[in-house]
Each structure stands twice: as structure tokens, then as C-alpha cells.
Amino acid sequence: MATNTRYSNGLLEEFPTVPERIPTPVEISRWRQYLADERAEAAVYRDLAKRREGEEKAILLALAQAEGRHEKHWLNLLGEHAEPPVAASARNQLLGLLARCFGSVFVLALAQRSESRSPYATDADATDAMAADESIHEEVVRGLATRGRIRLSGSFRAAVFGANDGLVSNLSLVVGMAATGVGSQVVLFSGVAGLLAGALSMGAGEFVSVRSQRELLDASQPTQITLSAAPSLDLENNELVLVYLARGMSREAAEHRAAERMGGFTCDCDPSLSLRPDEFKSADDHETLGTAWGAATSSFCFFASGAIIPILPFVFGMTGVSALVLACVLVGLTLMGTGAVVGLLSGASPLWRGLRQLGIGMGAAAATYLLGLAFGGIVGG
Structure with a gap:
């Protein structure tokens, strides 16, 4: 067993040394591939970040930093064997090309699949933290991709x-x-x-569908008739309360709103129920339908x-x-x-x-x- 010497309490002592691990050619090849893929994935996230603003940009840059930490891990293991670098996998090369050219939801969807295929969970040379990072990265990219999928x-x-x-x-x-x-x-x-x-x-069919749905939504929009009719309503039989009850208000809130509309009518209500003027949803608050002619033309084409x-x-x-x-x-x-x-x-x-x-x-x-x-x-x- 190899030994080394050191001074302890003024005495020269011998102690065994732990031999440095010498990686096998197979391990070197695998680690180099991991290193190349980590660099490629970090570049993908940086390229995607260039096409984003605000929160999405910050999230993508944070993912790139995490891939950089993984890169350092493989560099430390490889040491002098880190050179020469190898090419990233074909999947990551394609992902990088798409990220540089497009930066769309398709790239995020591909990145999501790439993160889900990480081998770190079963590789003894990867740390538990790295395997956990890759699992979390999949969910982060899934969330970013979901925004694009919804759009x-x-x-x-x-x-x-x-x-x-x-x-x-x-x-x-x-x-x-x-x-x-x-x-x-x-x-x-x-x-x-x-x-x-x-x-x-x-x-x-699309024209009729969109036009009919818009007509249904328009028919469901409340009118401002309560403002013009309120002064003439019977104070003792205040039907204005029924209007607000039909719109889904509680009775207490409906009575308070009616009192505000009637002016002289009072009720023993919680002052915190004082409501702002009626705010009605516009058509844009509903599902975006587009125009009937636009939908018909798109379907035809x-x-x-x-x-x-x-x-x-x-x-x-x-x-x-x-x-x-x-x-x-x-x-x-x-x-x-x-x-x-x-x-x-x-x-x-x-x-x-x-x-x-x-x-x-x-x-x-x-x-x-x-x-x-x-x-x-x-x-x-």
C-alpha cells in the first residue's frame, strides 16, 4: 500500500494514501458526451432567452445556469481527459438549431422531452442533486411550453x-x-x-358556429337598464333587488347595490358591501373567437x-x-x-x-x- 508522511506533534508519521481514481476509456467517453450535451442544453436555453422578455427570460437563463453547474461536475471528473471535446447528441444539435432559428413552443416541447430522458437517475457518476435538477427542469420547461400551447x-x-x-x-x-x-x-x-x-x-359551418356563439354571448351581457329604470321603481316593492339576485349576488349584497341605485332607499347593510358601478364583461373577456368570416376562411383553406x-x-x-x-x-x-x-x-x-x-x-x-x-x-x- 502506498504511504505518505506528515508531521504531527513534532513527529514524522506515515499514513496510507487513497489512490486517485483513474477513469476507464468507457467512462471518459460517457462523461465527454454528458459534458457536450450539458453545454448544448445551456446554449439552447440562452438562445431561447434571447427571444423572451421578463419572467420567461429569467427562468430560461436560470435553467442555463443550472446546466452550467452540471457541466462543471463533468469537467471535474474528466480533468485532463476533457479534451478533445466531442459533438453533442444529434437530438441536442437539432434542438440548438431550432432554438437559434425559431425559439417557438415547438422547441420548448422538444426540450421538455429531452429533459425527461436524462440518464442521471441511473448513473452512479451523477449526483442525486443533478438527477433531481433534471426532473425539475422537465416540469419548468413543461410550464413554459404550456403557455405557448394555450396561445x-x-x-x-x-x-x-x-x-x-x-x-x-x-x-x-x-x-x-x-x-x-x-x-x-x-x-x-x-x-x-x-x-x-x-x-x-x-x-x-364555422361561420354559423362562431356567429351563433357570439350572438349567445351578446345576449348574455347585462344592459344598463337598471340605471334608467331605478328612479321610477316602487320603493316598497323594490324589484331592482331581483335583478342583482338573478346576476348571482347574495341577498345582502343585492339589497345594498339596489340601495345605492335608488338613492333614497336605505338598508341595514354592512358598509363593506358598498359596490363600484356595474362592470360588465366585454366580449374579449370570453374565449377569443375571432370573426365569423375569419373563421370561415381559415376552415375553408x-x-x-x-x-x-x-x-x-x-x-x-x-x-x-x-x-x-x-x-x-x-x-x-x-x-x-x-x-x-x-x-x-x-x-x-x-x-x-x-x-x-x-x-x-x-x-x-x-x-x-x-x-x-x-x-x-x-x-x-
């Missing part, structure tokens, strides 16, 4: 719903018509008719953008089985893409969400194809 939720839902509806419904129409044995020109005309009919239907894809092969002159197969491939790729985007925004697996969208769309098309075969056989027979 996107309405328009994003309309876009995904409209485009997917156009994709699936028109592909089903096209394959169903093709299965009956009609010519490719008839299939094309049917697809164009399906695009126009579906887009117009979506637009009209979203549906049409999806519905045009299944008929593209026929538009460019393809016919028969080859056109049908290409239409299915194009729609399948688009469904995978929209599903992946939904997965990214929800912090779930993009691949699983894409496969789910693909399965639903292709299932609907297959069912329509079988119905078309059956109908064609009946008519042909």
Missing part, C-alpha cells in the same frame, strides 16, 4: 382538424370511387367536387389544403392503380407529419402520434375502398 390551442386545433378532415375524407372519396371501376377522369372530378363541397361546408393532396396524382395525368397508390402514399406522409407535430406540441412521442394518425386515415380509406368494391360489384352484376 396556439384554438388556431392549432382548427388547422389540424381542417387539414386532417380534408385528407381523410377526400382520400376516402377518391379510393371509393376508384374501387367501383369508374374512369380516372371521373375519380378526378369526384375528388374536386369533394374538395369544394367539403371546404364550403366547413367554412359555412385548411380543409382545401388537405383535400387537394389525394387528387394531385390525377391532376398531373396519372391514372389507374399507380395514381391511387401515390395518392395513398402522399396522404400517409402528410398524416404522419401532422401527427408528429401534434406529438411534439403535446410532449409525447412524435412517431407514435404519427402512426396513430396514419392508422386512422388509412383505416377510413380502406373501409371506403371495400364499400366501393361491393357497390361496384352490385352495379356491375
